[in-house]
Amino acid sequence: xxxxxxxxxxxxxxxxxxxxxxxxxxxxxxxxxxxxxxxxxxxxxxxxxxxxxxxxxxxxxxxxxxxxxxxxxxxxxxxxxxxxxxxxxxxxxxxxxxxxxxxxxxxxxxxxxxxxxxxxxxxxxxxxxxxxxxxxxxxxxxxxxxxxxxxxxxxxxxxxxxxxxxxxxxxxxxxxxxxxxxxxxxxxxxxxxxxxxxxxxxxxxxxxxxxxxxxxxxxxxxxxxxxxxxxxxxxxxxxxxxxxxxxxxxxxxxxxxxxxxxxxxxxxxxxxxxxxxxxxxxxxxxxxxxxxxxxxxxxxxxxxxxxxxxxxxxxxxxxxxxxxxxxxxxxxxxxxxxxxxxxxxxxxxxxxxxxxxxxxxxxxxxxxxxxxxxxxxxxxxxxxxxxxxxxxxxxxxxxxxxxxxxxxxxxxxxxxxxxxxxxxxxxxxxxxxxxxxxxxxxxxxxxxxxxxxxxxxxxxxxxxxxxxxxxxxxxxxxxxxxxxxxxxxxxxxxxxxxxxxxxxxxxxxxxxxxxxxxxxxxxxxxxxxxxxxxxxxxxxxxxxxxxxxxxxxxx
Amino acid sequence: xxxxxxxxxxxxxxxxxxxxxxxxxxxxxxxxxxxxxxxxxxxxxxxxxxxxxxxxxxxxxxxxxxxxxxxxxxxxxxxxxxxxxxxxxxxxxxxxxxxxxxxxxxxxxxxxxxxxxxxxxxxxxxxxxxxxxxxxxxxxxxxxxxxxxxxxxxxxxxxxxxxxxxxxxxxxxxxxxxxxxxxxxxxxxxxxxxxxxxxxxxxx
Numbered sequence: 001x002x003x004x005x006x007x008x009x010x011x012x013x014x015x016x017x018x019x020x021x022x023x024x025x026x027x028x029x030x031x032x033x034x035x036x037x038x039x040x041x042x043x044x045x046x047x048x049x050x051x052x053x054x055x056x057x058x059x060x061x062x063x064x065x066x067x068x069x070x071x072x073x074x075x076x077x078x079x080x081x082x083x084x085x086x087x088x089x090x091x092x093x094x095x096x097x098x099x100x101x102x103x104x105x106x107x108x109x110x111x112x113x114x115x116x117x118x119x120x121x122x123x124x125x126x127x128x129x130x131x132x133x134x135x136x137x138x139x140x141x142x143x144x145x146x147x148x149x150x151x152x153x154x155x156x157x158x159x160x161x162x163x164x165x166x167x168x169x170x171x172x173x174x175x176x177x178x179x180x181x182x183x184x185x186x187x188x189x190x191x192x193x194x195x196x197x198x199x200x201x202x203x204x205x206x207x208x209x210x211x212x213x214x215x216x217x218x219x220x221x222x223x224x225x226x227x228x229x230x231x232x233x234x235x236x237x238x239x240x241x242x243x244x245x246x247x248x249x250x251x252x253x254x255x256x257x258x259x260x261x262x263x264x265x266x267x268x269x270x271x272x273x274x275x276x277x278x279x280x281x282x283x284x285x286x287x288x289x290x291x292x293x294x295x296x297x298x299x300x301x302x303x304x305x306x307x308x309x310x311x312x313x314x315x316x317x318x319x320x321x322x323x324x325x326x327x328x329x330x331x332x333x334x335x336x337x338x339x340x341x342x343x344x345x346x347x348x349x350x351x352x353x354x355x356x357x358x359x360x361x362x363x364x365x366x367x368x369x370x371x372x373x374x375x376x377x378x379x380x381x382x383x384x385x386x387x388x389x390x391x392x393x394x395x396x397x398x399x400x401x402x403x404x405x406x407x408x409x410x411x412x413x414x415x416x417x418x419x420x421x422x423x424x425x426x427x428x429x430x431x432x433x434x435x436x437x438x439x440x441x442x443x444x445x446x447x448x449x450x451x452x453x454x455x456x457x458x459x460x461x462x463x464x465x466x467x468x469x470x471x472x473x474x475x476x477x478x479x480x481x482x483x484x485x486x487x488x489x490x491x492x493x494x495x496x497x498x499x500x501x502x503x504x505x506x507x508x509x510x511x512x513x514x515x516x517x518x519x520x521x522x523x524x525x526x527x528x529x530x531x532x533x534x535x536x537x538x539x540x541x542x543x544x545x546x547x548x549x550x551x552x553x554x555x
Numbered sequence: 556x557x558x559x560x561x562x563x564x565x566x567x568x569x570x571x572x573x574x575x576x577x578x579x580x581x582x583x584x585x586x587x588x589x590x591x592x593x594x595x596x597x598x599x600x601x602x603x604x605x606x607x608x609x610x611x612x613x614x615x616x617x618x619x620x621x622x623x624x625x626x627x628x629x630x631x632x633x634x635x636x637x638x639x640x641x642x643x644x645x646x647x648x649x650x651x652x653x654x655x656x657x658x659x660x661x662x663x664x665x666x667x668x669x670x671x672x673x674x675x676x677x678x679x680x681x682x683x684x685x686x687x688x689x690x691x692x693x694x695x696x697x698x699x700x701x702x703x704x705x706x707x708x709x710x711x712x713x714x715x716x717x718x719x720x721x722x723x724x725x726x727x728x729x730x731x732x733x734x735x736x737x738x739x740x741x742x743x744x745x746x747x748x749x750x751x752x753x754x755x756x757x758x759x
Contacts (some may be wrong), residue, residue, distance in 0.1 A: 078589075100669040101643055101645030101647065101694050102643045102644070102669065102670055102697070135670070136670060211645070211663070212661040212662065212663065212671055215645075215646045215650065217650070218646075220656075242655075243649075243658075245658050245660065245675075246659075246660050246661075247660075349738055
């Protein structure tokens with residue numbers, strides 16, 4: 001552990017780190033563009049220059065490529081350092097178009113921030129004399145490039161070479177004319193392409209999906225967990241509802257990855273990044289549906305739940321619990337699954353429970369982030385016991401038994417059975433004694449079911465999810481659910497009330513506390529511990545720190 | 556409870572007789588008339604310029620009072636010399652607006668020269684407090700409040716919801732001029748120009 005001094009303040013830092021990281025230990029931030037902890041050192045921006053005194057000699061060095069050594073004295077705000085920073089900024093801004101008003105990155109741009117902190121010089125360059133480069137270059141299906149705004153830090157180039165191994169971009173040309181550009185016939189379309197926008201310290205690379213949607217200072221942010229595969233990447237939901245006139249009904253504006261050293265580092269895949277569109281989709285199920293008209297006007301959730309309760313009671317008396325089945329979903333949170341298990345397995349004695357269907361969509365798997373399992377909480381389903389085990393019907397068997405008439409009441413949570421079944425089979429399923437659907441979107445399932453209950457989507461509810469490693473992570477609701485929609489656990493709670501089981505929980509937190517008491521795997525976890533980085537299940541050891549690096553390039 | 560003491564003015568016997576006070580009031584009015592009459596004569600007939608000018612009545616709405624160049628009124632959007640709106644939909648005015656009365660939806664320009672332009676630019680004038688912060692915030696000098704429109708009145712609320720086409724309508728009058736130069740002596744001439752095409756007031 002080297003002992004160093006940063007601005008005359010002695011600190012002890014871990015060895016083998018660079019000066020930018022070391023300065024963070026002393027609470028000092030060193031400005032930098034090209035340096036990134038996940039990428040190799042480029043040393044191209046020269047912004048992180050600091051003065052280092054070693055053995056009585058003072059010299060300017062770049063912080064990103066200098067490793068700390070014992071007895072080093074680092075100065076970050078001396079006159080030579082300030083002068084260098086000003087000079088670097090002036091050079092970077094020499095041919096910069098200064099189009100902050102139309103730049104999507106304004107507000108989160110390093111160049112803008114550093115100019116306000118360290119530059120504040122008047123430009124010596126006349127606007128007409130600036131060297132013009134290409135603007136609005138289409139790099140791929142999701143990314144647009146503006147070469148004039150680029151500071152040539154080469155973060156994106158290094159990311160595509162070192163992390164994804166695809167290498168779609170390169171910096172070509174010399175001196176003032178050097179420019180970031182794609183290769184002919186090789187669009188930037190790898191599954192992690194969106195990360196280059198996060199990496200870009202300026203507004204040179206922008207996301208077509210977010211382009212001109214909102215100014216970044218309008219956005220509100222909540223931490224959440226990606227729902228698109230079992231890795232459970234830490235993300236941030238950026239939403240804005242006040243300026244609805246810009247795009248009516250669109251609440252989430254974008255998703256951004258949130259750093260977690262053992263889950264996703266700084267990255268997230270494009271599938272997850274653009275997965276938020278279904279939250280504000282126009283076909284969201286927002287009112288309860290009941291096929292049987294009862295003359296009381298449009299049904300509310302309570303009416304449908306009473307209908308479900310009656311159906312279960314009637315069928316249980318006549319045909320026994322074997323003719324009742326629930327097809328849960330591994331997209332539900334731990335709390336939802338726990339109440340489902342408690343109500344059906346424990347209270348009612350219904351053992352036809354499963355969360356898996358063979359026809360479920362899967363994700364592609366690679367050794368960066370993506371996992372083949374496209375649900376965020378299958379591990380939780382396994383631990384809580386809503387997944388079928390030996391001697392119990394699996395999800396596909398449940399559907400088969402429903403078609404053959406052995407199962408008379410089927411409750412389907414979020415699954416779209418039209419993926420697996422033919423139209424004739426769906427019609428047959430619709431003529432079941434009772435088919436209820438708990439879902440988020442209007443579609444085939446709402447058409448064929450006897451009753452449909454609208455459910456809150458992941459961004460609208462609080463909950464915990466167990467990823468494939470066994471890490472329990474918590475989401476935060478960004479905004480209230482649409483229309484009548486309720487979080488799944490509340491629906492099970494209401495149904496339990498109708499079935500004579502009182503659940504006292506008022507918040508997901510209460511359900512989770514109950515869960516930690518009754519499910520051994522969740523022992524000793526507390527709701528508060530789960531933010532910001534989650535906790536491992538009781539007997540699962542913490543995985544070692546893993547550096548994302550591809551051994552085989554992505555195709 | 557707090558009592559407010561009302562001080563009643565006790566009229567004297569002379570005041571209670573009524574007619575002398577009426578005559579006194581009439582005399583005040585008449586004296587103003589004669590003083591103004593004398594001042595007008597002295598200034599305009601006898602050319603005595605040192606005399607204080609007499610009071611004048613402006614025959615509104617036929618005649619309009621000239622306003623100061625820095626007067627803030629209804630907004631207008633400016634055009635570039637090539638006829639495209641100067642606004643780049645940067646949302647600075649929308650962000651600065653304390654009343655949240657500016658509604659902009661940006662879009663990508665088809666020609667791609669300046670990437671962004673306002674596809675929708677609406678101002679709800681009934682919410683506006685005429686503070687002028689939008690004009691201060693604009694980096695492109697695209698929005699101004701110098702339409703010198705004195706009579707903002709209408710029978711319907713929707714007439715105060717100004718859209719982009721309406722806001723751009725009066726922009727051609729000063730499209731090419733720079734801000735400093737165009738202020739000189741403009742208010743009156745602009746009012747003359749506006750007289751025929753006055754859009755806010757309903758025609759009926």
